[in-house]
Amino acid sequence: MKPAIELKDVSFAYDIGPPALEHVSLAVGEGEFLGLVGPNGGGKSTLLKLVLGLLRPSSGEVRVAGGTPQESRKVIGYVPQYARFARDFPISVDETALMGQLGATRLLGGYRAADREAARLAMTETEVLDLRQRPLGTLSGGQLQRVLVARALAGDPSILILDEPTANIDMRGETEIFDLFKTLNQRMTIVVVSHDIGFISRYVTRVACLNHTLLCHQPVPLGLDVIEKLYGMPVQLIPHGTTCKTEAKP
Amino acid sequence: MSAFLEALAGHAFLQHALAAGVLASIACGIVGSYVVVKRIGYLAGGVAHTVLGGMGIAYFLGKSPIGGALIAALLAALIIGWVSLRLRQHEDTIIGALWAVGMAIGILFISRTPGYNVDLMSYLFGNILMVPRADLLLIAGLDCVIVALIWLFRKQFLAVCFDEEFARLRGVPVDLFYLGLLLIVALTVVILIQVVGLVLVIALLTLPAAIASQYARSLAAMMLTATLLGIIFTGAGLALSYEPDLPAGATIILLAGLAYLLSALGRGLWLRWRRTTTLTEAKR
Numbered sequence A: 001m002k003p004a005i006e007l008k009d010v011s012f013a014y015d016i017g018p019p020a021l022e023h024v025s026l027a028v029g030e031g032e033f034l035g036l037v038g039p040n041g042g043g044k045s046t047l048l049k050l051v052l053g054l055l056r057p058s059s060g061e062v063r064v065a066g067g068t069p070q071e072s073r074k075v076i077g078y079v080p081q082y083a084r085f086a087r088d089f090p091i092s093v094d095e096t097a098l099m100g101q102l103g104a105t106r107l108l109g110g111y112r113a114a115d116r117e118a119a120r121l122a123m124t125e126t127e128v129l130d131l132r133q134r135p136l137g138t139l140s141g142g143q144l145q146r147v148l149v150a151r152a153l154a155g156d157p158s159i160l161i162l163d164e165p166t167a168n169i170d171m172r173g174e175t176e177i178f179d180l181f182k183t184l185n186q187r188m189t190i191v192v193v194s195h196d197i198g199f200i201s202r203y204v205t206r207v208a209c210l211n212h213t214l215l216c217h218q219p220v221p222l223g224l225d226v227i228e229k230l231y232g233m234p235v236q237l238i239p240h241g242t243t244c245k246t247e248a249k250p
Numbered sequence B: 001m002s003a004f005l006e007a008l009a010g011h012a013f014l015q016h017a018l019a020a021g022v023l024a025s026i027a028c029g030i031v032g033s034y035v036v037v038k039r040i041g042y043l044a045g046g047v048a049h050t051v052l053g054g055m056g057i058a059y060f061l062g063k064s065p066i067g068g069a070l071i072a073a074l075l076a077a078l079i080i081g082w083v084s085l086r087l088r089q090h091e092d093t094i095i096g097a098l099w100a101v102g103m104a105i106g107i108l109f110i111s112r113t114p115g116y117n118v119d120l121m122s123y124l125f126g127n128i129l130m131v132p133r134a135d136l137l138l139i140a141g142l143d144c145v146i147v148a149l150i151w152l153f154r155k156q157f158l159a160v161c162f163d164e165e166f167a168r169l170r171g172v173p174v175d176l177f178y179l180g181l182l183l184i185v186a187l188t189v190v191i192l193i194q195v196v197g198l199v200l201v202i203a204l205l206t207l208p209a210a211i212a213s214q215y216a217r218s219l220a221a222m223m224l225t226a227t228l229l230g231i232i233f234t235g236a237g238l239a240l241s242y243e244p245d246l247p248a249g250a251t252i253i254l255l256a257g258l259a260y261l262l263s264a265l266g267r268g269l270w271l272r273w274r275r276t277t278t279l280t281e282a283k284r
Helices: A044-052 A093-101 A113-125 A141-154 A171-184 A224-231 B002-010 B012-038 B041-060 B065-086 B088-112 B120-125 B133-152 B154-162 B164-169 B174-196 B201-213 B219-242 B248-283
Strands: A003-012 A021-029 A033-037 A059-064 A076-079 A159-163 A189-193 A206-211 A213-218
Touching (some): A021 A044, A021 A059, A033 A044, A044 A076, A076 A141, A076 B164, A093 A113, A093 A141, A093 B154, A141 A159, B002 B012, B012 B133, B012 B201, B041 B174, B065 B088, B065 B174, B164 B174, B201 B219, B201 B248
Parallel strands (some): A021 A213, A033 A189
Antiparallel strands (some): A003 A021, A003 A059, A206 A213
């Protein structure tokens, strides 16, 4: 299996503070669906930024699709956590999805018919085509997330990277969007960052646990011992679907 | 009002003033929309005030003050842009410093300029009634440059304003377009200084666009609305100030400020009313 993403002994430290990542080695094969889990501040977002080429490693090497992250940006579709931009920005769903074509379209003037077609296909796939005229600010959390996935897909990526895609979505929306990722996984490599180990383990092919260094990467399901090591404390597992009942006292 | 219209037919200076208002509104509608959605009003303020330094030096050397303003504005935009890209955590301190130092340089040089004393007030608050024909052509030329640049690179400017990180990942040279946007802001500031003066530049750059942002569903619609509003404010400001002989620039800005206040209040009340009615309907 050819690696789509490969990190070789990567360390990274920001200007201030302790190292965010230490000696991380990880290979993500083509067609894999990798879940990246770990506590807040554990370096998940830093690792994504290294793969996207927004940061350069202090030591070690990052390769994406056989090239440097900067060379391979065009094959990556990236879905950020949506709090990055102003919700009241005057922009429609259509215009947002079209931005996925920025790397492929012409330099001057507006978008071409081919760009609009690519965006239309992407919006169809994520089921937001009927929202295309709507301003972004009027969408629900789940709808917005699908638009951002459409924007990433419009660039026709072979690797899809998602940062906490369900942070602002309810349980039902979460299941629906992961079903979509499962379908997309048939034709592209997917890396998804999440703090919800239990939920994603039903979808991903492998989980990588990150807390400054790579603690494990292994097929699902994870044992309790691994999760306790990840969080550095005893944890209790509650399966999804469990409803908490408050028992009425007689 | 009729006295204003009569005067307008008879006096070239009023026609020039009206034309200057329209030309400036085009630039402020388009560029102001970017300033508002990208939230760089303070940055634009920094550029606007640094301009006084360039004007003062140009005056001292006996050169055209608008040329000095242009050079100072472009220089300030590049410095501030570089600072905001590289030293983000010190951005507002450095903008504040440039702001003050630029003005101080301007005042120092103007005070040392031999001959009759330059009317500082007209640079601070502008004098739309004294825009010469040559400046009108210059403003029209700058308008054309702005419209052409933004037309050609509208995809990139939108992407950079909306989501810098994503634009960078799609291969857009974000730093270049961000600096380009600031240079365009600087050009616009130079245009607007002729009309309303530099203290009030920020108001005309942001108020029409801010009102438009409350209603517009796309950046293009926002630019168009802001431009029309700018034309209305400058036209109405000129008409209102003519008979009582009020300062035109200040009248224009007060009008724009009042419209913004009313629009924001009205919209707030409307949203509140809509929320309560949906809530009552939901309760039924």
